[in-house]
Amino acid sequence: MGMIKSAITNHQIIIQMIKREILSRYRGSVLGLLWSFFTPLLMLGVYTFFFSTVFKARWSEIETESYSSYTLILFVGLIIHTLFAECINRAPLLITGNVNFVKKVVFPLEVLPWITMGSALFHAGISLVVLLLGQLLLCGHLAWTILLFPVILAPYLLMLMGFLWFLASMGVYLRDITQTTGLITSVLLFISPVFYSLEMLPAKMRMLAMLNPLTVIIIESRKVLLFSEMPNWNALKVYSVCSIVIVWMGFIVFQKTRKGFADVL
Numbered sequence: 001m002g003m004i005k006s007a008i009t010n011h012q013i014i015i016q017m018i019k020r021e022i023l024s025r026y027r028g029s030v031l032g033l034l035w036s037f038f039t040p041l042l043m044l045g046v047y048t049f050f051f052s053t054v055f056k057a058r059w060s061e062i063e064t065e066s067y068s069s070y071t072l073i074l075f076v077g078l079i080i081h082t083l084f085a086e087c088i089n090r091a092p093l094l095i096t097g098n099v100n101f102v103k104k105v106v107f108p109l110e111v112l113p114w115i116t117m118g119s120a121l122f123h124a125g126i127s128l129v130v131l132l133l134g135q136l137l138l139c140g141h142l143a144w145t146i147l148l149f150p151v152i153l154a155p156y157l158l159m160l161m162g163f164l165w166f167l168a169s170m171g172v173y174l175r176d177i178t179q180t181t182g183l184i185t186s187v188l189l190f191i192s193p194v195f196y197s198l199e200m201l202p203a204k205m206r207m208l209a210m211l212n213p214l215t216v217i218i219i220e221s222r223k224v225l226l227f228s229e230m231p232n233w234n235a236l237k238v239y240s241v242c243s244i245v246i247v248w249m250g251f252i253v254f255q256k257t258r259k260g261f262a263d264v265l
Contacts, residue, residue, distance in 0.1 A: 003110075003251045010111045017111075018118035025119075040127040043078075044134050047071045069226075072135055076225055077194030077218045079127045084160065084214060085185040086120040091164045092171025092178040095261055102261045109258055110251070113164035117157065135226065145224040152224060152231055156217045158243040162250030169257040172264050193218055 007014070026035055094112045101107045128149075136142055171177050192214040198206055209215050216232075216239050223229040 021119040040130040083124040091167035094168040143228040155240040155243040162246035165250035165254035
């Protein structure tokens with residue numbers, strides 16, 4: 001309840017600081033916010049060229065499968081992973097990078113992870129638009145199941161918020177976490193089913209892969225965004241329960257440790 005109450009009470013602060021966060025990233029550039037659209041568009045073009053023309057990569061052994069479909073499948077995994085990486089890599093510096101907010105007793109420090117999440121979601125949303133445009137251009141249609149994507153994304157965002165609160169608080173006391181998160185997100189890019197299908201792994205490895213926090217979301221996102229398939233509701237139920245536990249524990253750790261932030265900094 002404290003977590004929800006804080007978000008509702010400080011929603012205006014969160015919205016304004018998200019806007020400032022997004023605009024500050026492109027301040028001084030000629031194209032400004034257009035870079036947030038052109039960057040994923042350019043990357044999708046690069047992936048399409050190299051994976052379809054150079055590597056001739058396929059997602060499956062089906063001969064009728066187009067090379068461009070691999071690009072779209074890959075792009076979905078990259079959107080999910082990039083959202084994760086942007087949040088996790090920035091989390092340990094949220095408090096140490098805003099010392100002036102720590103010294104202000106009235107400032108609600110617990111909103112800082114919301115701001116990071118909002119900024120990352122903005123860029124993920126732009127990439128999603130580029131993905132849908134690419135699918136419309138390359139495949140000629142959109143899956144109606146894209147309407148279910150927010151349902152899949154919701155527990156994923158809850159889990160990310162839990163990690164954000166936990167890592168933001170731990171980053172104050174353990175400065176090595178900043179280096180560790182970058183390594184973890186890089187490793188997760190290759191052990192998550194981003195570049196390959198989960199079915200390509202041995203049966204024993206698949207069970208371990210399901211413990212990866214990105215695996216379920218990547219698989220279910222591809223189903224609804226590209227394949228017009230219904231998600232695995234049982235898997236999402238288990239994932240949602242785990243996400244609720246993680247966000248609850250992350251918020252508790254943050255609230256318990258925040259009393260020592262000013263002394264350490």
